[in-house]
Amino acid sequence: MTVDIDTLFVMLDEEQPTEVQEAALREARKIKSLSVFMQPIEYKWSWENCAKVICEKTDKELDTYICEMLKWLRDLNWPGAFLIMERLEKMDSQLLVYAVGYQVKQAILLKDNEWLTYMSYLLKNKKLYDAFSENKKCQKILKRYYESYWGKLDY
Known part of the structure; x- marks a missing residue:
């Protein structure tokens, strides 16, 4: 079965039968261009299934899409965000x-504290926290947001 992209997104809609x-x-x-799955504006109710594909x-396949994936964390109510x-x-x-x-x-420029809070969750991975050793300012900001929302970090 081969379908055009618009039909595919309609089929990915979470209201469709399983x-x-x-x-x-x-x-x-089968689609190699992952950018089409990065929150397609016209098909918000397909986002959960788009996230499954992504x-x-x-990691290697996703490397060039990380910034787009992080945008998904602007609102954890969005389908697929978790x-x-x-x-x-x-x-x-x-x-x-x-x-x-x-x-x-970007989040600081936009004054988007919610996005900073949700991105800070990634510090749960101590390796990421440690990777910010070159960027202490960012590490501090994320740690502050993490601890004010998610709880104390043990490191």
């Missing part, structure tokens, strides 16, 4: 450190 969503996920896994990829957060949490900290640092700067 078997339709599963067929769509099988098709979606989260199945390796899946993306869990996947980011498991990524190699050396891959994450630049993108997280960049998005922290």
Whole structure:
């Protein structure tokens, strides 16, 4: 079965029957350009399934999409946000450190404290915290947000 991208997103909609969503996920896994799954604006109710496709990829496959994945954390009510957060949490900290640092700067410019709070959750991975040794300012900011929302860090 081959479907056009618009039909695929309709099929990925979480309101569709499970078997339709599963067929769509099988098709979606064949698409190499992951950017189409990064919160397609026209199809918000497909985001949970888009996140499933994204989260199945390796760190290497996701490397160029980390900034886009971090944007998903602007609102944890968005479909797929928790899946993306869990996947980011498991990524190699050396891959994450630049993108997280960049998005922290963006969140500060936007005065988006909620986004900073949700990105700070990634510090749960001590390797990421340690990876920020070169960027103490970012490390401090994220730690402050982490501890004010999620609780005390043990390091």
